[in-house]
Amino acid sequence: MLEALRGLATAALLAAATVYFLAWRFGESRRLAHIYSLGFSDPVLSYWSAFLMQIDSKRYIQKQWERVPPGTKWVKLPGFIRWYVLPFGTEEFQALTRASDDIVSSTEAVNEYLHARHTLRNDIIGDGIQVPLINTELTRSLGELVPEVNEEALAALDEMFPLQGNEWKSFLVSPALLQIFAKVANRVLVGLPLCRDASYIKTNVDFAVNVIVMSFVLCATPPPLRDLVDRLVSPIPKKFERIRGYLQPIIDARRAEKEKLGAEYEPHPDMLSWLIDLAEQHGRDDRDIILRMMSTNFGVIHTASMNFQHAFYSLLSMPQYMEELRAEVVQCIDEHGWSKTAVDNMKLMDGFIKESQRLNIIGIIIGNRIATKDCTLAGVFIPKGTMLTANVVEAHNSRDFWGSTVDEFDPYRYIRMEKETGKKLGIVTTSANSLSFGLGRHSCPGRFFAAQELKLLMAHLLLDYEMKFDKKEQSRPKDVWFGMSCMPNPNTRVLLRKRVKA
Numbered sequence: 222m223l224e225a226l227r228g229l230a231t232a233a234l235l236a237a238a239t240v241y242f243l244a245w246r247f248g249e250s251r252r253l254a255h256i257y258s259l260g261f262s263d264p265v266l267s268y269w270s271a272f273l274m275q276i277d278s279k280r281y282i283q284k285q286w287e288r289v290p291p292g293t294k295w296v297k298l299p300g301f302i303r304w305y306v307l308p309f310g311t312e313e314f315q316a317l318t319r320a321s322d323d324i325v326s327s328t329e330a331v332n333e334y335l336h337a338r339h340t341l342r343n344d345i346i347g348d349g350i351q352v353p354l355i356n357t358e359l360t361r362s363l364g365e366l367v368p369e370v371n372e373e374a375l376a377a378l379d380e381m382f383p384l385q386g387n388e389w390k391s392f393l394v395s396p397a398l399l400q401i402f403a404k405v406a407n408r409v410l411v412g413l414p415l416c417r418d419a420s421y422i423k424t425n426v427d428f429a430v431n432v433i434v435m436s437f438v439l440c441a442t443p444p445p446l447r448d449l450v451d452r453l454v455s456p457i458p459k460k461f462e463r464i465r466g467y468l469q470p471i472i473d474a475r476r477a478e479k480e481k482l483g484a485e486y487e488p489h490p491d492m493l494s495w496l497i498d499l500a501e502q503h504g505r506d507d508r509d510i511i512l513r514m515m516s517t518n519f520g521v522i523h524t525a526s527m528n529f530q531h532a533f534y535s536l537l538s539m540p541q542y543m544e545e546l547r548a549e550v551v552q553c554i555d556e557h558g559w560s561k562t563a564v565d566n567m568k569l570m571d572g573f574i575k576e577s578q579r580l581n582i583i584g585i586i587i588g589n590r591i592a593t594k595d596c597t598l599a600g601v602f603i604p605k606g607t608m609l610t611a612n613v614v615e616a617h618n619s620r621d622f623w624g625s626t627v628d629e630f631d632p633y634r635y636i637r638m639e640k641e642t643g644k645k646l647g648i649v650t651t652s653a654n655s656l657s658f659g660l661g662r663h664s665c666p667g668r669f670f671a672a673q674e675l676k677l678l679m680a681h682l683l684l685d686y687e688m689k690f691d692k693k694e695q696s697r698p699k700d701v702w703f704g705m706s707c708m709p710n711p712n713t714r715v716l717l718r719k720r721v722k723a
């Protein structure tokens with residue numbers, strides 16, 4: 222009896238979800254009929270296109286893009302849940318990057334694809350007032366933070382890759398790098414000793430996975446049922462309580478220290494301190510501070526770790542660049558010590574990581590925004606509720622822009638282009654053809670810190686380790702694609718050995 226009832230409830234839920242999504246999709250297809258389709262435009266047949274797109278999204282968008290008639294302004298890409306509208310020409314791309322927040326909202330887009338109102342509690346912290354802290358406090362402190370980031374990078378590498386004598390040892394890269402990046406980031410988010418607490422780090426790493434899984438669950442749930450499903454199955458409230466257990470005593474201790482020392486109080490140079498001050502200015506409670514810490518952790522750990530893995534695999538598959546990169550690190554450190562200037566001067570390393578980001582993308586689209594009202598962008602009507610986004614595959618592989626060597630991995634490309642154009646083209650420079658950190662006013666504010674940690678970690682690996690893939694053929698392991706998203710192969714093992722320095 223109970224089984225039958227459960228079956229009936231599941232069938233009713235599935236039927237409700239199907240009716241809801243079909244109704245939504247029919248309406249959206251009608252409203253976007255004037256925009257060129259990458260595949261079938263018919264609301265029903267477009268599900269077939271969406272299916273083909275999910276199977277091999279990179280090839281699908283590349284092939285369909287080549288067929289777009291010249292002069293087209295915007296195109297739409299079919300998804301199972303909705304259409305994605307993308308700028309086709311330069312003018313349209315600029316209209317998207319320049320559109321103000323009251324026309325296109327990145328927060329609403331995050332709310333939709335990550336279900337952030339539920340998963341990241343954007344109903345409370347969706348105002349994003351912590352974002353400017355990254356642009357100001359964190360980016361300004363990068364120079365001061367180098368010794369700390371450096372110390373943490375060394376400690377984390379030693380812990381995750383323990384080696385003795387001159388033995389070669391095999392390591393699974395992906396989980397080790399997640400821990401390393403979580404620890405290094407938390408050195409500047411919360412400081413010592415918590416950044417080295419294995420259980421705190423694990424809770425944050427797991428929280429990010431919970432967010433992704435819950436966003437899939439909520440995506441498959443019709444909107445009226447989402448609050449209920451979230452309350453019944455989400456593991457996130459428990460994660461919040463665990464993180465609160467770690468952070469609340471530190472928040473209390475810092476407040477007590479400030480009260481005791483008065484004018485002599487030296488604030489800790491980390492995100493937690495900046496958030497405590499921010500909460501005071503805006504009259505927010507400690508729950509607010511903890512949620513913002515969790516949301517920041519969500520944004521920093523997996524992105525940096527995946528970008529690094531891609532660059533690391535590229536390096537191992539092209540060992541011819543190891544000596545040149547090592548020589549550059551040695552020269553920069555000899556001249557400037559372990560400092561921001563030294564890191565900034567590692568131009569070949571910069572170009573190597575940027576070239577890896579260009580060719581090893583983590584998704585075919587980036588910079589999602591939702592139109593919050595009916596509007597006209599570059600002369601074309603965009604209805605309220607449309608998801609706008611940009612094509613990373615085309616941006617990073619455009620033969621017109623990158624020239625005949627577009628398919629080659631060339632770390633010197635940016636040094637050469639900087640000389641030719643006089644423009645800065647480092648990792649942190651975003652443009653219509655470099656979209657790894659997003660686009661326009663909501664491009665990643667943490668990219669200056671991210672570039673520093675990626676370069677410092679790569680520098681230490683080069684100086685302190687010999688490394689190669691733990692498999693016969695030393696070629697890049699195949700990436701793993703899920704629909705429109707891609708990640709470096711998580712099963713990759715690497716052999717490491719302590720390097721004897723000359």
Ligand code: HEM
Pocket residue numbers: 327349352355359517520521524525526528587588589656657658659660661662663664665666667668670671
């Ligand atoms: C390699 C590492 C990283 C990558 C690839 C990355 C990438 C991105 C991308 C693609 C976006 C969306 C941009 C857009 O919608 O146009 C973004 C947004 C953001 N990132 Fe990062 N990120 C990284 C590291 C970091 C770090 C270390 C921090 C903080 C310290 C950070 C904080 C943020 C924030 C707060 C936003 C939202 C900005 C806004 O809404 O205005 N990210 N990031």
